[in-house]
Amino acid sequence: MHIRFTKMQGAGNDFVVLDETQGRLGLTPAHYRFLADRHFGVGADQILTVRPAPTEGVDFEYVIHNADGGEVEQCGNGARCFARFVHDKGLTPKTVIRVQTLAGVIAPALAADGRVTVNMGAPVLEPARVPFDASGLPEQRQGQALVWSLALQAPAPVSQVQVVVVSMGNPHAVQLVPDVDSAPVATVGPQVETHVRFPQRVNAGFMQVLSRTAVKLRVFERGAGETLACGTGACAAVVAGILLGELDHRVDVHTRGGLLTIEWAGGAQDAVLMTGPATTVFEGQIHLPDEL
Numbered sequence: 001m002h003i004r005f006t007k008m009q010g011a012g013n014d015f016v017v018l019d020e021t022q023g024r025l026g027l028t029p030a031h032y033r034f035l036a037d038r039h040f041g042v043g044a045d046q047i048l049t050v051r052p053a054p055t056e057g058v059d060f061e062y063v064i065h066n067a068d069g070g071e072v073e074q075c076g077n078g079a080r081c082f083a084r085f086v087h088d089k090g091l092t093p094k095t096v097i098r099v100q101t102l103a104g105v106i107a108p109a110l111a112a113d114g115r116v117t118v119n120m121g122a123p124v125l126e127p128a129r130v131p132f133d134a135s136g137l138p139e140q141r142q143g144q145a146l147v148w149s150l151a152l153q154a155p156a157p158v159s160q161v162q163v164v165v166v167s168m169g170n171p172h173a174v175q176l177v178p179d180v181d182s183a184p185v186a187t188v189g190p191q192v193e194t195h196v197r198f199p200q201r202v203n204a205g206f207m208q209v210l211s212r213t214a215v216k217l218r219v220f221e222r223g224a225g226e227t228l229a230c231g232t233g234a235c236a237a238v239v240a241g242i243l244l245g246e247l248d249h250r251v252d253v254h255t256r257g258g259l260l261t262i263e264w265a266g267g268a269q270d271a272v273l274m275t276g277p278a279t280t281v282f283e284g285q286i287h288l289p290d291e292l
C-alpha cells in the first residue's frame with residue numbers, strides 16, 4: 001500500500017501528518033513505527049492523523065501516535081502543526097480551530113505572523129489523575145507545589161530525583177537542574193519514563209531556570225526518547241516552575257529546537273496557553289511493506 005504524507009515540525013519536534021478526512025487508512029502500530037523510523041521510514045517523533053469531527057462543536061479529531069507505535073492523549077507541538085496543516089490544505093477556512101483529542105478539546109489559533117497559539121486547557125495536579133502513585137511517599141511542599149522523591153537505580157547505585165508531577169492531558173514529571181546541557185537526560189530520562197510509580201509511563205522534563213521569565217528545557221519523551229522540543233512538556237514545566245515560586249506567569253522556554261512561550265495565570269481552572277512555530281517541511285508518498 002502507498003500512502004501520502006506531510007512532514008512537519010514545530011520547534012524541531014517532528015511529525016508525519018496523515019489525512020484521514022476522506023477515509024481511514026487502516027494503519028497498525030507497526031505501520032506507525034515504520035513511518036517514524038529514521039532509517040527505513042520517513043522519520044518522526046510522532047505520527048499525527050487528522051480525522052473528521054466526531055461530534056458537533058468541534059471541527060476535527062486529531063489522533064497522536066508516538067514513534068514506538070503507542071497512541072497517546074496529547075501533543076502540544078503537534079497541535080500547532082495540525083492547525084497549520086488543516087488551514088494550508090484548505091480543509092477549513094477557520095483560523096481558530098476546535099479539535100477533539102483523547103485528552104479533550106483544545107483550540108489552536110493561527111496568528112498573522114505564522115505562529116500558532118494553543119489553548120491547552122487547565123493542568124491537572126492531583127497525583128492520582130496524572131497518573132502518579134504517591135502512596136507511602138512523604139508529601140514535601142515547596143511554594144504551592146508538591147515535590148516527590150523518586151528512587152532510581154542509576155547513574156549512582158541508588159539515587160533520588162525530586163519531581164513535580166503535572167498532567168497536560170498526558171503525564172509529565174518535571175525536575176529542576178542547575179545546567180540543562182550537562183543534565184543526565186539520556187540515563188535518568190528512561191528511568192523516570194518507566195518508573196513503577198507512573199502506571200502509564202511519563203514524559204521526563206529537565207528544566208534550568210534562567211530568570212523569572214525564561215527557562216531552558218530538555219524532555220525525554222515517553223515513547224519517543226529525547227526530542228528537540230516538547231510542547232506539553234514546556235506547559236508542564238512552566239506550571240511546575242510557577243507553583244514552585246520560581247517563575248512569573250509568562251515564560252520563554254528555550255528548547256534545543258526553538259522557542260516556545262507559555263502563559264498560565266496560576267489558578268486551578270486557568271488554561272495554559274502555548275505559542276510557537278509550525279512548519280511544513282515536505283510532502284511525499286511512501287510504500288508500506290506488506291510484511292508489517
Ligand SMILES: N[C@@H](CCC[C@H](N)C(=O)O)C(=O)O
Pocket residue numbers: 013045046066072073074075076077078170171203221222223224227229230231232233
Ligand atoms: N511531543 C509532544 C508530546 C507527544 C506525546 C508524548 N511523548 C507522550 O507520550 O505523552 C508535545 O509536543 O507535547
